[in-house]
Amino acid sequence: xxxxxxxxxxxxxxxxxxxxxxxxxxxxxxxxxxxxxxxxxxxxxxxxxxxxxxxxxxxxxxxxxxxxxxxxxxxxxxxxxxxxxxxxxxxxxxxxxxxxxxxxxxxxxxxxxxxxxxxxxxxxxxxxxxxxxxxxxxxxxxxxxxxxxxxxxxxxxxxxxxxxxxxxxxxxxxxxxxxxxxxxxxxxxxxxxxxxxxxxxxxxxxxxxxxxxxxxxxxxxxxxxxxxxxxxxxxxxxxxxxxxxxxxxxxxxxxxxxxxxxxxxxxxxxxxxxxxxxxxxxxxxxxxxxxxxxxxxxxxxxxxxxxxxxxxxxxxxxxxxxxxxxxxxxxxxxxxxxxxxxxxxxxxxxxxxxxxxxxxxxxxxxxxxxxxxxxxxxxxxxxxxxxxxxxxx
Numbered sequence: 001x002x003x004x005x006x007x008x009x010x011x012x013x014x015x016x017x018x019x020x021x022x023x024x025x026x027x028x029x030x031x032x033x034x035x036x037x038x039x040x041x042x043x044x045x046x047x048x049x050x051x052x053x054x055x056x057x058x059x060x061x062x063x064x065x066x067x068x069x070x071x072x073x074x075x076x077x078x079x080x081x082x083x084x085x086x087x088x089x090x091x092x093x094x095x096x097x098x099x100x101x102x103x104x105x106x107x108x109x110x111x112x113x114x115x116x117x118x119x120x121x122x123x124x125x126x127x128x129x130x131x132x133x134x135x136x137x138x139x140x141x142x143x144x145x146x147x148x149x150x151x152x153x154x155x156x157x158x159x160x161x162x163x164x165x166x167x168x169x170x171x172x173x174x175x176x177x178x179x180x181x182x183x184x185x186x187x188x189x190x191x192x193x194x195x196x197x198x199x200x201x202x203x204x205x206x207x208x209x210x211x212x213x214x215x216x217x218x219x220x221x222x223x224x225x226x227x228x229x230x231x232x233x234x235x236x237x238x239x240x241x242x243x244x245x246x247x248x249x250x251x252x253x254x255x256x257x258x259x260x261x262x263x264x265x266x267x268x269x270x271x272x273x274x275x276x277x278x279x280x281x282x283x284x285x286x287x288x289x290x291x292x293x294x295x296x297x298x299x300x301x302x303x304x305x306x307x308x309x310x311x312x313x314x315x316x317x318x319x320x321x322x323x324x325x326x327x328x329x330x331x332x333x334x335x336x337x338x339x340x341x342x343x344x345x346x347x348x349x350x351x352x353x354x355x356x357x358x359x360x361x362x363x364x365x366x367x368x369x370x371x372x373x374x375x376x377x378x379x380x381x382x383x384x385x386x387x388x389x390x391x392x393x
Contacts, residue, residue: 001073001082003059005089006109007236007261008177011156012085015109016055019083026053026083031061044068052081059084066090073103088181089234110236111154111262113298113391120393125296125303125326128334128365136375139386141342143284143371146387147274150291153264154298163273170268174198174237182231193220197228201238201258202269206286206293206323208255208315209240229258236261239297244312244325253315259290266290281340288340288387289323292369295390296324296336314351322351333359335366342372344384352382 004012013030020026031037040047040062048054048068059065069082084104115122124134140146151166152159155173158166178191178198196218209229211222218225232238241257260266266287267277277284293311300306308329315321324336335352352366366382369389376384 001069001084001104003084003086003090003104003106004109005086005106005236007111008087008181009155009157009173010109010111010236012087012109013057014156016057016083016085020053020055024053024080024083026055028055028057030057032058037061040065045071048072048082052078054082056082056084058087060086060088060090063090070103077103087235089236108301110294110298110301111264112156112159113154113295113302114149115299115391117154117159118391118393120391122299122391122393124390124392125299125305125309125334128326128367129305129328129332131364131381133365133367133375133377133383134385134389134392136386136389136392137373139373139388141371141373142278143288143340144274144278146288146291146371147277150263150277150287151267151272151274153262153267154294155262155264158264166264167268170265174265174269177235177237181235182228193218193224194228194232197225198232198237198260199269201229201232202260202266204258204286205260205266206257206289208253209258210255237265239293241293241311241313241324244314244322244327253317257313259293261294263287263291263294284340288371289338292336292338292387292390293324296326299390300326314355320351320354322355325355331362332364333362334364336369337367338369338387339371341370344368344370344372344376344378346378349378349382349384353379356381 004016006012017028020028029036031040044062044064045068048065056065127134158169174195178194182191182194197214200214200217211225215222215225229238233240239259239261243254243256270283272283277287297311300309305328310327312325313323314325322335323338326334333355335355337348337352339348349366349368356363356366363381368378368384369387370384371387373386378384
């Protein structure tokens with residue numbers, strides 16, 4: 001079995017229907033259809049019986065199906081019988097997480113990456129772990145040159161839409177997701193609170209998480225904040241980067257960072273247009289960092305290294321920080337720092353240099369992503385690379 005997870009409107013249905021109609025003929029059923037959902041919930045055993053190949057869209061809406069599928073597969077473990085999608089991270093749902101251990105491959109489909117939109121297969125991560133720096137010359141310069149990419153994000157329906165259309169799409173999208181999905185995934189019933197928390201996360205995207213601070217600002221208990229944030233993660237609206245935990249001789253700040261999972265959605269939540277991204281340094285820093293993190297997550301999801309990588313961030317109490325620490329199974333490290341500036345400076349790589357010096361040979365490469373035109377070497381295994389290096393071929 002294969003289960004394709006990802007946010008609604010990311011393209012899962014289009015992909016699996018194409019597979020079912022062409023490469024791997026199968027019967028397609030969507031649990032967004034009331035009749036199909038009722039049948040799946042009422043008699044899950046009959047729902048999955050009698051077919052060799054079945055595509056089930058939005059399987060998280062009928063969790064008991066997973067147990068019925070388990071019995072079918074136990075009886076006949078032939079490959080390729082079930083293809084499922086889920087618009088929530090079903091591995092985090094207690095009634096599903098343990099239903100099919102070892103019997104299903106889970107893949108995540110994120111919205112389009114910039115490499116996909118450019119029609120290239122980026123080797124950024126593979127090259128980085130090989131110690132190879134992307135050598136870019138003549139890239140676009142400055143925030144304004146990237147503003148349109150950042151604002152459109154990667155949701156297929158609006159990547160080519162104008163700003164007004166994108167705003168309408170994301171406003172409706174967020175309201176629909178919170179109004180419908182939050183209650184189905186959890187015991188939470190306050191979609192309005194989830195919306196306020198999501199907007200506050202947008203205002204603090206790329207910042208350290210502080211449940212108590214968010215709770216005080218919204219008048220909500222910090223445990224309730226944590227529950228809402230967990231649900232926003234399950235819906236692929238928010239990405240949590242845990243703190244990288246390693247003893248480098250300094251006290252490490254252990255708070256996670258939160259990023260909105262798509263910068264088109266982020267800019268809509270912030271009401272940020274191209275002029276604001278270009279002129280407001282405070283908002284540009286967090287938005288461009290989120291943009292880079294989202295892009296690398298999408299690259300990791302399709303990389304041969306993807307299952308071997310753990311993504312986190314690093315910050316210590318001396319002020320050393322690295323926006324993204326990518327660790328490969330075995331211990332090799334690539335560090336990524338992001339600056340919404342066209343002029344890379346030595347002080348911008350202080351955190352990367354500290355990791356390099358402390359980790360020795362484990363440190364494969366440090367990259368400062370910036371908005372200037374060219375790749376600039378900045379010392380042993382550290383270079384400043386234009387942001388466009390994430391989608392160069």
